[in-house]
Amino acid sequence: MVKFIIKRILISLVIVFMVSVFAFFLMHILPGDPVRIVLGDEASVEDVNALREELHLNDPLISQYFKWISGIFTGDYGTSITYMRPAGEIISERLPKTVSIGLPALIIASVVGIVFGTVSAVRRGSKLDSALTLLSTLSLGTPTFWIGILLIYVFAVELRILPMKGYMGPSDGLLQYFKYSILPVFCLSLNMVAGITRQTRTNMLDVINQDYIRTARANGISEKKVIFKHALKNALIPVITQIALQVRVVIGGSVIVEQIFNINGIGMLLRESIFNRDYMIVQTSVFFISLVTVFCNLVVDILYGFVNPQIRKSGW
Amino acid sequence: MMEKLIEVKNLKTSFFSLGGEVKAVNDVSFHVNKGEIVAIVGESGCGKSVTQMSVMRLIQSPPGKILSGEVLFEGRDLLKLSTKEMRLFRGSQIAMIFQEPMTSLNPVYTIGNQVSEVIRTHFKCSRKEAWDIGVKALRDVDIPEPELRMRNYPFEMSGGMRQRVLIAIAVACNSKLIIADEPTTALDVTTQAQVMDLLLNIVKTKGKSMIVVTHNLGLVTRYAERIYVMYAGRIVESGTTRDILLNAKHPYTKGLLKSVPDLYEDKDVALIPIKGSPPSLANLPDGCAFAPRCDYKCEMCLTGKAPELVQVGDNEHYSACLRNGKEEF
Numbered sequence: 001m002v003k004f005i006i007k008r009i010l011i012s013l014v015i016v017f018m019v020s021v022f023a024f025f026l027m028h029i030l031p032g033d034p035v036r037i038v039l040g041d042e043a044s045v046e047d048v049n050a051l052r053e054e055l056h057l058n059d060p061l062i063s064q065y066f067k068w069i070s071g072i073f074t075g076d077y078g079t080s081i082t083y084m085r086p087a088g089e090i091i092s093e094r095l096p097k098t099v100s101i102g103l104p105a106l107i108i109a110s111v112v113g114i115v116f117g118t119v120s121a122v123r124r125g126s127k128l129d130s131a132l133t134l135l136s137t138l139s140l141g142t143p144t145f146w147i148g149i150l151l152i153y154v155f156a157v158e159l160r161i162l163p164m165k166g167y168m169g170p171s172d173g174l175l176q177y178f179k180y181s182i183l184p185v186f187c188l189s190l191n192m193v194a195g196i197t198r199q200t201r202t203n204m205l206d207v208i209n210q211d212y213i214r215t216a217r218a219n220g221i222s223e224k225k226v227i228f229k230h231a232l233k234n235a236l237i238p239v240i241t242q243i244a245l246q247v248r249v250v251i252g253g254s255v256i257v258e259q260i261f262n263i264n265g266i267g268m269l270l271r272e273s274i275f276n277r278d279y280m281i282v283q284t285s286v287f288f289i290s291l292v293t294v295f296c297n298l299v300v301d302i303l304y305g306f307v308n309p310q311i312r313k314s315g316w
Numbered sequence: 317m318m319e320k321l322i323e324v325k326n327l328k329t330s331f332f333s334l335g336g337e338v339k340a341v342n343d344v345s346f347h348v349n350k351g352e353i354v355a356i357v358g359e360s361g362c363g364k365s366v367t368q369m370s371v372m373r374l375i376q377s378p379p380g381k382i383l384s385g386e387v388l389f390e391g392r393d394l395l396k397l398s399t400k401e402m403r404l405f406r407g408s409q410i411a412m413i414f415q416e417p418m419t420s421l422n423p424v425y426t427i428g429n430q431v432s433e434v435i436r437t438h439f440k441c442s443r444k445e446a447w448d449i450g451v452k453a454l455r456d457v458d459i460p461e462p463e464l465r466m467r468n469y470p471f472e473m474s475g476g477m478r479q480r481v482l483i484a485i486a487v488a489c490n491s492k493l494i495i496a497d498e499p500t501t502a503l504d505v506t507t508q509a510q511v512m513d514l515l516l517n518i519v520k521t522k523g524k525s526m527i528v529v530t531h532n533l534g535l536v537t538r539y540a541e542r543i544y545v546m547y548a549g550r551i552v553e554s555g556t557t558r559d560i561l562l563n564a565k566h567p568y569t570k571g572l573l574k575s576v577p578d579l580y581e582d583k584d585v586a587l588i589p590i591k592g593s594p595p596s597l598a599n600l601p602d603g604c605a606f607a608p609r610c611d612y613k614c615e616m617c618l619t620g621k622a623p624e625l626v627q628v629g630d631n632e633h634y635s636a637c638l639r640n641g642k643e644e645f
Contacts, residue, residue, distance in 0.1 A: 125378070211419040217374055218414075219434040219485060220407030229433075233424050309424060309469045 001305060001312055008301045012294045019290035020072075023283050024065050034081045034277035055081065068283060078280030082273065087280040090269065091288070097167055098265035100177070101257065102250040105185045109192035110243050114236070116193065117200020121235075122227055124205060133201075136194035144253055148187045148260035155183060165262035184261045188253045192246045199242045203235035210234070237307055244300040251289050318349035320388075321525045322371070322410075322493055327385035329363075329370045332378065338598045340366040340380075342549035342622075348493065348525050353516070355528045355536035355557075357572070358546035359594055364529045367546070368495050372412055373402050389493075408438040411486030413515075415498035417479035421470040427454075427481055428466030434485050453488035454481070457514060476507035480514065487518060494519065494526045500535065512539060533576050537561055542632075545569045548595055548605035550622060555633035565628045565635035568606045604638070612639060 035051045036043070052058050056067060071078055077088035120132045139147075156164035162183055168176040207213065208231055216230045217223075254267035266285060273281040305312040329341035340363045348354045358364045369375050370382050373394065387394040389409065394402060406412075414420050422430060431453065432446035441449070447466065454462035457480040470478055479499065486494050496515060500508035516539055519526045530536055536543060536557070543560045545553040545568065553566040564570045571590040578585075592609040595601055601608060607617040616638055617623075625634040 211414060211416050212422040214374065215414065215420045215482065216422070218372060218406055218412040219489075220403050220405070220437050221433065222403060222437070225433075230422050230425075234422070307424065309426075310471050 004305055004312070005302055008298055012298050015294050016287075016291055019294075020069055020283075020287050021065070023286035023290070024068060025061070027277075027279050027282050028061060028064075030274075030277065032277050034279060037276055038081050055079070068280070072284070072287065077284045080273075080278055080281050082276045082278045082281075087278075087284050090281060091266070091285055094264060094266050094269045096169065097263055098251075098254050098258070098267060100169055101181055101184050101188060101263065101265065102254055104181070105188040105253075106192065106243070106246060106250050108185065109189040109196060109246065112189075113193045113196025114200050114239065116197040117239075118204055118227070118232065118235075120197065120201040121204030121208065132197060136197045139190045139194040140198075142190075144187060144191060144256050145260055147190060148183070148257060151183045151187060152260070165260075167261075167263040167265075184257050184263060187260070188250065188257050191253070192249060195246070195249075196239060196242055200235060200239050203238050204231060207231045207235045233307065237304065240300050240303055240307070244296045247293050247296045251293075318352070320347045321350045321352075321390065323347040323386075323388045324367075324371060325386040325388070327367065327370055327387065328383040329366055329375060329380060330383055331380045333598075336598050339549050339600065340597055341370055342600075344385075344546070344549070344551055346544050346551060346554065348527055350525055351519075351523055352542065353519060353526045353528065353540050355530060355540035355543045356546055357530060357533055357536060357543055359531060361594060361597070362546045363549040363597070364546050365497050368412070368497055368527065368529055371495070372406055372410060374406075374412075404438065407434055407485070407491070408489050409491060410493045410495060411489060411491035413479070413482050413486065413494060413496045413499050415501050417475045417482060417502060420482060421478055423470055425469075426466065427468050427470065427473070431466070431481065431485055431488065435488050438489050449488050450484070453484040456487050456518070457481075457484045459484070474507075475503050476511060479503065479507075479511050483511075483515065483518065487522070490522075492524060494524055495529070496526060497529045498531070499528070501530070501532070508535070515539075533572055545572070548600060549597055550605065550636065551625065552606065552637070553635045554625070555629065556631050559629060559631060559633045563629065563633070565633070566606075566637045567610045567612050567639075569635075571609075604636075614638070 035048050035055070035057065039047060039051065049058075056064060059067070068078060075088070077086060077091070079085065080087045080090055083090055116132050116136070120129045123129050152164055155162040163180055166180060168180040170177045208227075213226060213230055216226050221230070251267070254265060255271055256267070257263070258265045258267035259271065266289075269281065270285050272278075273285070323345075324347065325345050327341055327344045328339070331338040331340055342363070344363070344367055346354070346356070356364045356367065366375070366380075371387050371394070373382070375382060382395060385395065389405075394405065397405065421427070428447060428450055431450035432443065435441065435446040435449050436443070439446070439449075451462045451466055454465055459465050459477060459480050465473070465477075470481075473481070483494075494515070499515065500511050503511060512535065515526065518524065528536055528540060540557050542556050543554065544551050545560070545566065547568050553560065553564065553569045555563075560569060561573065564573060568590070571588075574588040575590060577587060590609055595605055595608065601618070603616070603618045603620055604610070604613070604623050607613040610617065623636045623638050625636045627633065628635045
């Protein structure tokens with residue numbers, strides 16, 4: 001098991017390195033000059049050159065890359081060209097907002113998705129199953145921004161029971177946090193619930209038809225145990241992967257959700273910074289997002305080992 | 317007269333699909349006496365496994381349904397038990413051993429976990445006691461180092477060993493009847509003999525009864541005391557193993573016997589297969605279901621109802637053919 005974990009960590013490091021290279025070079029390949037965007041078209045060539053020099057933008061790309069990446073390891077994340085402040089500071093201001101929406105969304109989506117999927121599979125062919133399948137297909141096919149607008153219209157404009165937009169964190173009082181975050185969390189989790197429900201249902205149906213389930217039933221094991229002990233553990237193995245992949249969806253989704261609900265989080269920052277060619281913010285955010293994603297995958301791989309003895313015992 | 321442990325009377329099980337009703341078990345009756353080994357023989361898809369699954373009430377519903385009949389186990393009709401009573405019956409009174417040992421154990425739990433779970437379902441005992449009963453049961457089925465094996469996962473064991481684990485569960489729970497559905501089909505030949513000998517030994521020493529479901533006539537002749545031959549959802553001939561082997565009356569049974577190779581006879585004698593293939597159970601022909609493939613059919617075989625089982629000899633020898641005893645063929 002230790003060997004297995006070490007192997008996974010080494011692979012993760014390689015992936016993080018490659019992502020850092022991509023994040024850096026993709027940003028620099030984009031046409032458009034950040035200095036021109038900040039100083040405007042009227043700025044003199046001397047001013048532009050001076051700022052370029054100050055931000056090391058005239059250095060060769062390779063040396064810019066090494067300057068950035070070595071900064072990351074020493075806690076210096078570069079300076080945001082739009083805000084003229086350290087990029088790390090800006091990101092750490094925005095991050096809690098995104099996490100306080102994204103994490104509940106992910107947790108709720110996982111729990112609800114697994115419950116819905118299991119119920120759907122166990123009651124296969126029933127009206128409940130049809131209803132859940134219809135709902136999940138609908139929400140998979142509906143764009144997040146449209147649902148967001150619809151939710152705002154119904155709950156904020158017509159019913160006036162929830163705020164239209166803005167953000168209150170848990171530190172502003174739980175009730176406030178709840179009021180402001182319920183719509184964005186719902187909006188963000190809808191797609192994920194649908195995905196996880198379908199994945200769980202499919203796996204569960206597959207597992208229920210396995211020989212060992214028949215054996216368990218033939219041995220007099222109660223139906224509750226057959227489903228929750230024998231079937232669910234096997235069915236959840238692929239679902240765990242699905243959930244880890246949702247981390248990516250949360251981050252992608254937060255770009256849209258934060259825009260709709262006007263939440264000043266990482267998603268919004270990222271969108272702005274790409275338009276402003278704010279290299280340091282984008283590179284550093286993408287780097288940390290990839291770090292989180294890779295870390296989640298690592299955790300899943302290790303979890304896999306616990307769920308699936310075959311992986312744990314063979315050391316891979 | 318021997319005491320009957322289980323008696324199945326006029327059992328009918330069908331599957332309902334878009335293509336219509338599939339009569340998988342069509343008016344089947346059989347019984348097993350205490351301490352007896354009985355074989356149910358037939359081709360794939362003749363309803364032999366479905367018959368056993370119906371006895372256990374493990375038919376998936378929908379699409380399957382037990383339409384009528386009685387399954388009397390020591391006089392009690394299993395089809396009338398509540399779901400919970402039936403569940404506790406499974407594994408404790410009747411144990412079932414399946415064809416696919418490789419996939420019949422849950423891959424994510426240890427052998428010990430799965431064995432003691434079944435024990436704890438049927439007996440009031442602590443985890444520790446269940447574990448000890450499990451170890452003893454593994455030893456009873458000749459699994460070496462049972463204490464260590466209890467901590468293994470199924471993928472760490474061979475097919476033969478896994479089949480022994482499944483047999484151990486039956487032993488541990490003291491089932492009176494073991495239903496072995498093609499218990500050795502997935503195993504290699506040497507393991508087949510070991511597993512069958514083990515089963516035989518357990519049945520004989522512990523006074524259990526056993527139903528062996530198989531398509532392998534060679535296998536059953538060595539172990540079974542009586543044989544039921546099934547074709548297209550019905551029993552077409554039944555009798556003692558001796559009667560079936562030496563004095564078969566039904567053309568289908570004769571066909572089966574001719575298609576089994578004999579080690580002691582002339583190597584150059586060609587095996588004689590039964591022509592054609594079994595009928596679709598969704599669309600059975602009129603009259604005798606075997607008639608289209610039968611060399612001895614007459615006009616009467618192709619119309620009317622399927623022939624009934626008729627006694628054709630002493631020792632409860634029955635055959636369902638219109639020509640029974642009337643004419644030699």
